[in-house]
Each structure stands twice: as structure tokens, then as C-alpha cells.
Amino acid sequence: MMGRGSGPVVRLAVVLVGVILGVVAMTGCRPGSGEEEAQEQGLRDSRDQTVTELTAALDTVTAGLPAQLRFSQGNYDTCRSDLRGATGYAYSVNGRLDLAVAPTRADLTRLAGLLTQAGFEAEVVDEATVRGTKDDLTLRLSRLDQEPAYLFSGGTDECFGIGRDRAGDYSVDKDPIQLG
Amino acid sequence: MNDRVVIPANPPEAPELDVEPETIRGFARSLRSASAQIDDLGTFVGGSARIGDWQGSDAAAYHQDIAPIGHRADAMSLALRSVHQQADDHADEMDALVEERTDLEQRRGHAMQWISGLWQRSRDLGEDEVPALEADAARCQTACDTLADDVAGWLRRVRASERRMLQTFSRVATVEQVEKKYGGVPDPADEPLSRMPRGGMPEEVRAWWDGLTRDEQLAIISASPGSIGNLDGVPAWARGEANETSLTRDVAAWEMLEFNGSITDDERGWLENARSAQDALADTRSRVDPVTGEPLVSQLYLYDPAAFDGDGRVAVSVGDLDSAQNVSVSVPGLTTEMTSIGGNATNVRDLYEASRSMHPDQTTATLAWIGYDAPSGLDSGRVGFEGAATEGGSRLADTLDGLRASRDDPAHLTVIGHSYGSTTMGHGLTDHDVDVDEAVAIGSPGLGANAADVGDLDVPDGHFFVGRNSDDPVADLGDKGWVNKGDALGAGLGRDPAEDDFGGRRFQAEDVARGGPPDWWVDPTPGVPDTIVWEHSNSLDMHTGYYDPDTESLWNMSQVVTGHTGDEDLMRADHVHDPWYDGPRDPEADADIERPSTRQRVP
Numbered sequence: 001m002m003g004r005g006s007g008p009v010v011r012l013a014v015v016l017v018g019v020i021l022g023v024v025a026m027t028g029c030r031p032g033s034g035e036e037e038a039q040e041q042g043l044r045d046s047r048d049q050t051v052t053e054l055t056a057a058l059d060t061v062t063a064g065l066p067a068q069l070r071f072s073q074g075n076y077d078t079c080r081s082d083l084r085g086a087t088g089y090a091y092s093v094n095g096r097l098d099l100a101v102a103p104t105r106a107d108l109t110r111l112a113g114l115l116t117q118a119g120f121e122a123e124v125v126d127e128a129t130v131r132g133t134k135d136d137l138t139l140r141l142s143r144l145d146q147e148p149a150y151l152f153s154g155g156t157d158e159c160f161g162i163g164r165d166r167a168g169d170y171s172v173d174k175d176p177i178q179l180g
Numbered sequence: 181m182n183d184r185v186v187i188p189a190n191p192p193e194a195p196e197l198d199v200e201p202e203t204i205r206g207f208a209r210s211l212r213s214a215s216a217q218i219d220d221l222g223t224f225v226g227g228s229a230r231i232g233d234w235q236g237s238d239a240a241a242y243h244q245d246i247a248p249i250g251h252r253a254d255a256m257s258l259a260l261r262s263v264h265q266q267a268d269d270h271a272d273e274m275d276a277l278v279e280e281r282t283d284l285e286q287r288r289g290h291a292m293q294w295i296s297g298l299w300q301r302s303r304d305l306g307e308d309e310v311p312a313l314e315a316d317a318a319r320c321q322t323a324c325d326t327l328a329d330d331v332a333g334w335l336r337r338v339r340a341s342e343r344r345m346l347q348t349f350s351r352v353a354t355v356e357q358v359e360k361k362y363g364g365v366p367d368p369a370d371e372p373l374s375r376m377p378r379g380g381m382p383e384e385v386r387a388w389w390d391g392l393t394r395d396e397q398l399a400i401i402s403a404s405p406g407s408i409g410n411l412d413g414v415p416a417w418a419r420g421e422a423n424e425t426s427l428t429r430d431v432a433a434w435e436m437l438e439f440n441g442s443i444t445d446d447e448r449g450w451l452e453n454a455r456s457a458q459d460a461l462a463d464t465r466s467r468v469d470p471v472t473g474e475p476l477v478s479q480l481y482l483y484d485p486a487a488f489d490g491d492g493r494v495a496v497s498v499g500d501l502d503s504a505q506n507v508s509v510s511v512p513g514l515t516t517e518m519t520s521i522g523g524n525a526t527n528v529r530d531l532y533e534a535s536r537s538m539h540p541d542q543t544t545a546t547l548a549w550i551g552y553d554a555p556s557g558l559d560s561g562r563v564g565f566e567g568a569a570t571e572g573g574s575r576l577a578d579t580l581d582g583l584r585a586s587r588d589d590p591a592h593l594t595v596i597g598h599s600y601g602s603t604t605m606g607h608g609l610t611d612h613d614v615d616v617d618e619a620v621a622i623g624s625p626g627l628g629a630n631a632a633d634v635g636d637l638d639v640p641d642g643h644f645f646v647g648r649n650s651d652d653p654v655a656d657l658g659d660k661g662w663v664n665k666g667d668a669l670g671a672g673l674g675r676d677p678a679e680d681d682f683g684g685r686r687f688q689a690e691d692v693a694r695g696g697p698p699d700w701w702v703d704p705t706p707g708v709p710d711t712i713v714w715e716h717s718n719s720l721d722m723h724t725g726y727y728d729p730d731t732e733s734l735w736n737m738s739q740v741v742t743g744h745t746g747d748e749d750l751m752r753a754d755h756v757h758d759p760w761y762d763g764p765r766d767p768e769a770d771a772d773i774e775r776p777s778t779r780q781r782v783p
Contacts, residue, residue, distance in 0.1 A: 070473050071468055071473030073467065073468055075729070077530075077728065077729040077730070078526065078530070078725075078727070078728050078729070079692075079725075079728055079729075080693070080721050080725070081523075081721055081724040081725055081728070082720050082721065082724060083514060083515040083720065083723075083724060084515065084520060084523060085520070085522060085523025085526065086523065086526065087721075092729070092779070094470055094533075094537070094779050095473070096470075096471070096473055125780075126783050127783045128780075128781045128782075128783040129780050129781060129783075140777055140779070140780050142537075142780050142781035143781070144471075144540055144781070145540075145541060146541070151470060151471065151537060151540065151779070151780075151781065153537070153777065153779035153780065157692075157730070157775065159693075168522065171459075171463050171522060171526060172463045172466050172467060
């Protein structure tokens with residue numbers, strides 16, 4: 001078997017790193033800056049833009065299929081973190097559209113057409129999902145197998161850094177959105 | 181219009197039901213916690229308030245004086261418990277009635293459309309069409325009559341449920357009523373608790389629990405939540421209810437001390453721990469399931485805010501651990517203590533939502549398990565040693581045994597260890613007999629000294645997985661063997677499980693910010709005085725992003741948790757290779773980074 005020991009100096013270094021990380025995480029010390037405020041504003045803007053764009057797109061989809069919005073919820077998705085939790089978020093939305101009958105694979109083409117009508121570049125990704133993109137926004141709709149419904153999710157990949165002291169405020173979307 | 185055909189009148193409407201069952205449940209929980217608090221008072225007066233060495237006439241007088249207080253407290257506790265139970269039942273009944281009303285209203289809508297159609301057909305009706313319209317109108321009348329009966333029945337059930345609630349309140353409205361009904365009545369929790377197996381195997385505990393009546397189970401949850409809250413073998417629903425009873429009671433008691441200014445430093449720490457658990461539960465329940473839109477279920481599976489010298493012990497689930505087809509247990513590492521449960525609950529919530537979205541036909545529950553004394557704060561230096569992992573591995577094995585024993589139908593069980601938590605998991609899988617279907621190590625510095633290769637792990641062949649971001653400095657600590665041993669000279673906690681010789685199955689887990697600047701650096705701009713710049717995109721983020729949505733890592737873990745473990749089901753990654761003539765090489769460092777959607781169904 002290969003050796004696995006390590007010298008006492010290296011081991012000590014690991015222990016010290018552990019202590020430093022632990023204390024840093026415990027105290028949450030990290031310098032603040034005006035940049036953080038700008039990032040937080042960016043996150044709020046991203047949220048507003050996502051909600052506005054997706055509402056318009058889903059209005060077109062629900063009218064065209066037709067379908068009914070069963071629920072929607074906003075998410076602050078962790079995209080950056082440290083040992084104590086999230087320090088950066090990207091905003092996204094997900095939810096469900098109910099239909100009269102279960103969609104088949106063939107129905108995805110029609111759905112892609114509706115997304116195109118809504119101003120998205122749309123493509124059928126596989127036998128379950130249609131993806132639409134508009135600038136940096138992506139909207140995906142996946143059909144369920146045995147239920148008359150599509151699950152949808154949408155948002156941008158842009159990640160906004162939020163200071164550790166403010167990150168907890170974004171653990172959930174405390175001002176729930178309702179699309180459509 | 182033809183007046184020979186009698187068209188039915190519009191059917192009656194089911195009145196609006198202005199009720200929030202969840203609010204009633206919250207009220208019921210408060211009552212149960214109050215019952216537990218008062219029960220504690222009764223126990224205190226009856227037992228610990230008695231001072232053994234104090235004898236004589238003064239002691240006798242004192243005990244005589246306080247005896248009625250204990251007697252009354254026990255009666256009051258039982259009274260509150262009865263109201264709690266009724267309120268809980270009332271909430272369930274209201275849930276069912278709200279759902280039933282939705283159904284009745286749908287049927288009413290259809291009937292109205294039917295009637296409207298009949299009226300339209302009756303205009304300009306030809307003689308030969310009359311019999312068909314009469315027959316249809318008769319059918320519609322029958323449907324309307326049935327609907328009217330159902331609405332009347334529904335209304336009777338609403339009133340009956342409200343009446344039962346009122347009666348329960350009115351029976352215990354005064355102290356006299358309470359004493360008359362419950363004074364001297366033995367607590368139904370006492371006898372079954374006396375039969376509880378002490379230090380028994382989870383299977384024995386389960387047999388004992390299953391042998392109790394529903395009333396006895398509920399009595400124990402109210403009267404002695406601490407006795408079963410963390411007891412392996414008891415179903416998760418009961419542990420969750422019991423622990424939340426303790427949690428609500430504790431927060432109320434410590435907040436009172438805080439308000440009075442008499443809280444101790446220890447108690448302040450315990451209060452902070454308890455509030456963290458409370459917030460994690462509330463955050464989880466404020467979200468809905470991505471497939472059904474129903475509020476997420478969350479169970480407080482472990483609760484001990486004073487454990488480990490005040491670091492605390494806690495486990496919070498997303499999803500129902502008793503019934504989900506897939507169950508995962510996530511073990512975190514360095515810096516983890518009870519106040520970290522919020523971030524850890526978010527991680528397993530992301531795993532839950534990804535698993536549900538990717539495979540909507542399967543039910544899943546994910547558990548954030550802070551059940552061991554992880555290196556944290558001032559004792560973080562223990563991260564360089566395996567003592568905490570060895571002890572934690574034993575506790576983890578107990579939890580896995582408990583989850584298995586408390587269910588009839590075996591869940592597809594996955595254990596996931598991150599960072600030092602993977603070392604803990606490693607000890608659980610090497611030092612104990614466990615029964616897991618899958619094991620996953622992410623960001624692992626090694627699985628401990630007892631795990632030389634995958635054969636040492638108690639995991640089915642081919643079901644041990646590794647996720648390692650090539651830029652993760654902690655995952656780089658594991659021993660690579662041979663000459664160079666790795667960048668950290670093998671200073672980690674055993675063999676690097678991502679190495680080819682270890683024998684695990686590696687999946688892609690690259691971080692989207694791979695290759696970014698380090699955590700802090702000196703601004704090199706010419707003419708600018710040396711300034712230390714902090715960057716958000718930091719090297720530590722390379723170690724903590726494994727649960728982030730829309731990442732390779734979360735996508736692959738969700739596939740494993742839901743049992744999709746074939747080679748074609750995963751984004752496979754090449755292993756770290758350590759040639760004898762040179763240092764280790766990680767081929768993933770040059771691989772393209774993918775951004776799979778973890779909110780999209782996998783066909």
C-alpha cells in the first residue's frame with residue numbers, strides 16, 4: 001500500500017488553516033464596500049427584470065396553449081459561498097402551468113412557437129423540454145409524463161455578491177412573486 | 181321557447197370557507213408547547229422541588245403548600261393537551277373541507293354550464309327534439325339534486341367540526357372545570373414511557389412505538405418530547421413533532437429569561453441555536469414543492485441546542501423522511517455547528533428541489549444532519565485530526581440505522597459527506613455496519629485512515645461516488661500516494677477518493693468560477709499604494725459551491741439521490757492520476773464546464 005503519512009510541520013499548517021478558517025467563519029469578518037451595495041442593487045434589478053420578462057412570456061404561453069398558472073415562486077439561488085453559507089445569489093423563478101390534457105412530445109414544437117411569438121429564441125431540447133432565450137434570460141418548460149402540466153423555470157446566470165451580514169436576508173424570497 | 185321542458189334551477193353554492201388550517205395548526209403547536217411547559221412545572225413541584233435533606237415541620241408545610249400547584253399544573257397540562265389534539269384534528273378536517281369545497285364548486289360550475297346549454301337548446305325547439313331535451317334536463321336535475329345534497333352534507337360537517345372545537349374549549353374554560361375533569365387523572369404518557377426500551381436497538385424502539393395507541397403516542401409527544409425527539413427507531417413525524425414541542429417551549433422559556441435580564445451566557449447560546457433551527461424550518465416551509473406547488477414538508481429530526489458544549493446538535497429535513505422513495509443525509513464539515521443549520525438547510529433544499537424537478541415522478545426527502553461535534557470556532561484545529569470524524573461516524577451510523585428501522589418500506593438511501601463531513605462519513609462507512617444504497621464524497625480531503633480504497637467502505641459495489649472540483653484547495657489535501665503525494669504533501673485525512681487507485685466513480689463537479697482570483701490579493705496597479713483587495717470569487721468558494729443550483733455537482737448528486745446511477749445517467753469525470761515519476765494530474769482541470777439546469781426534467 002502507498003504511504004499516507006504526513007510530516008508534523010505540514011499537519012500543523014493544516015491545523016492552523018483550520019483554526020483561521022474557523023475563526024474567520026465564526027466572526028464573519030470581511031471588509032465591506034460600496035461595491036456590495038451596487039451588487040445588491042444589481043440583484044434587485046435582475047429580479048425585477050426576470051419577473052417582468054417571464055410574466056410577459058408566460059402570458060403569451062398560457063393564452064396560446066391554453067394553460068393556467070398553478071403556482072410560481074422566486075428563488076435566490078446560491079452562486080457563491082463561504083463556509084458559513086451563501087455570499088452571492090442569482091435570481092430565478094419556477095412554477096407550473098396546468099393544461100386540459102397531458103402534452104406529448106409533439107406539443108413541444110407548438111410551445112416553442114409560442115415562445116418565439118413572445119420574443120424568445122426557442123428550441124426543443126429533448127423529448128421533455130423546450131428552452132427559450134432572450135438576451136441573458138433563459139426560460140425552460142418541461143412537460144410532465146403523466147400529468148397535464150409543464151414545469152417552468154427561468155432566470156439569468158448572473159451572480160451578485162452579497163456581504164455575509166446581508167446574505168441571510170436572501171435565504172428565501174420574502175416578497176413572494178406571482179407571475180401572470 | 182318550449183315551456184313543456186322543466187329546466188333545473190341553479191344548484192346551491194357552498195359558502196366561502198374563511199379558514200387557514202395552517203394557522204390552526206400553529207395555534208395547536210403553541211398549545212402543546214404550553215402543555216409541555218406546564219407539565220414540566222408539575223414534574224418540578226412533584227419531584228425536584230422537594231429538597232431531600234430538608235425535613236421537619238417547615239419542610240412539611242412547604243411541601244403541603246406547593247402540592248396543589250403541582251396537582252393543578254398536571255391537570256392544566258392534560259387540559260391543554262386535549263384542546264391541542266382537537267385543534268390539530270380541526271385543522272385536518274378543515275383541510276379536507278376546503279378541498280371538498282373546491283370540488284363542489286367545480287361541479288357547480290359544470291352544472292351551471294349544463295343548465296345554460298339546456299336553456300339555449302330550449303329556444304326554437306322543434307317538436308321532435310323535446311324528448312331528448314326532457315331526458316337531458318332530467319339528468320341535469322338529478323345531478324343538481326345530488327350536488328345540493330352534497331353541499332348540505334358538507335355544510336353539516338363544517339358546523340359539526342366547529343361545534344366539536346367549541347365544545348372542547350368550553351369543557352376546560354375554567355380552573356374548576358379543568359380540576360374536575362383532569363384532577364388526579366394519571367398522565368397517559370407515564371405508563372408507556374415506563375416500557376420504553378432504554379439503550380435499545382432502533383428495531384426494538386420501533387416495535388415499542390408501534391405497540392402504542394395513537395393517544396399514547398400523542399401524549400408522549402406532548403408530555404415528554406425530549407424522551408423520543410432524538411430516539412432512533414421512532415418515525416420522523418413523531419420526532420419532528422416532539423422536537424418542535426421542545427423547541428417552542430425552550431425559545432419561550434429562554435426569551436422570558438432574556439426579557440427579565442436573567443439569562444446566562446450558556447442559555448443565550450442555546451437560544452441562538454434554537455432560533456437558528458426555528459428559522460430554518462420557517463424558511464423551508466415558506467417554499468413550495470416545485471412539482472405540486474404544495475408547501476414543503478420539513479421535520480426537525482434532531483434537536484439538542486446544548487449539546488457539544490453549546491455548539492448544538494440539529495437535523496432538519498426537506499420532505500417527508502417517513503414516506504419519500506428517496507432519502508439523502510448530508511453531512512457537513514468544518515465550522516459546522518447548530519447556528520449553521522440555515523445554510524445547510526438551504527443546501528439540502530436545493531438538492532430536494534433539483535431531485536424533484538429532474539425526476540418529478542419520484543418523491544424525495546433530504547436531511548441536513550449536524551449530528552456530530554464538527555471542528556468549529558476555536559476548536560477548528562481538530563480538522564487536522566480524525567477524532568471528531570471517528571466519533572461523528574458512530575453517530576452517523578446510528579442515524580442511518582434509525583432511518584432504516586423506522587420505516588416498513590426501505591427508502592433508496594444516500595449519504596453525502598462534504599469536506600470534513602466526508603471524513604466523518606468515511607468513518608461511518610468503514611467502522612460500522614450500515615445499510616446505504618449510495619455514498620457520495622464531495623470536496624473531500626480524505627475518508628479517514630481506515631479507507632485505503634473503495635473496498636473498505638460499506639457501500640454496494642459501484643455505488644460510491646466522488647465529486648471534486650479541480651480547483652478545490654481542500655479536496656487537494658487528500659493523499660495521492662507515490663512520490664509527491666499531492667500539492668499538500670498528503671496532509672489531508674486519508675487517500676484522495678477522486679484518485680484512480682481509490683476505485684470510486686467520479687462525476688463532474690467543476691465550479692463555474694473555476695480559475696478565478698484567490699480570496700485576497702495585493703492590488704498590482706502601478707502608482708497605487710499596496711492595497712489588499714478582497715474578491716468575492718474566492719478560492720474557498722471553490723470548496724463550498726457543490727450544492728449550488730445549475731451546477732454539474734448538484735445535477736449529478738440529484739441523479740444519484742434518485743437512483744439514476746448508470747454510466748449514461750451521470751456526467752462522468754476522469755480520475756486524478758498520480759504517475760510514479762511525477763506529481764498528481766487532474767484531467768478535469770482542463771475540461772469544459774457545463775451548466776446543466778437542475779430545474780429541468782431529465783427524460
